[in-house]
Amino acid sequence: RRWPPSLSACFAEGSCSRFDSRTIYVDGFPCDQIQDTVGSGDTFDATFVHYHQKGFSIDTAAVLANANARATLELAGGPTGQCTESDLIDLLSRYQITDIKQSDNTVRYRIQVRD
DSSP: OOOSOOEEEEEEEEEEETTTEEEEEEEOOOOOOOOTTHHHHHHHHHHHHHHHHTTTOHHHHHHHHHHHHHHHHHHHSGGOOOOOOHHHHHHHEEEEEEEEEEETEEEEEEEEEOO
């Protein structure tokens, strides 16, 4: 697999990932209370690479990475809040994720809490 020269940028509002000419925006997952931001960017990058290496699309890897980075924000100590795969699936099940194609090369994933 080819790796992009610029993988991602994380913001409070979500993340932006670039791969070749594609841009993927993922809205931020709601977070009740931020305890610690240490390690959230590293968690995003490691999760992205992990799932992309396992064969997931870059879009799916970006959504999973964003969710795992959000989980690290709620516990002090950085990686303490990282999800296992089953925790990540449980976390994602609480949200509706909508794909909004903005152009041929740009997609946005809207994250909303399920009712």
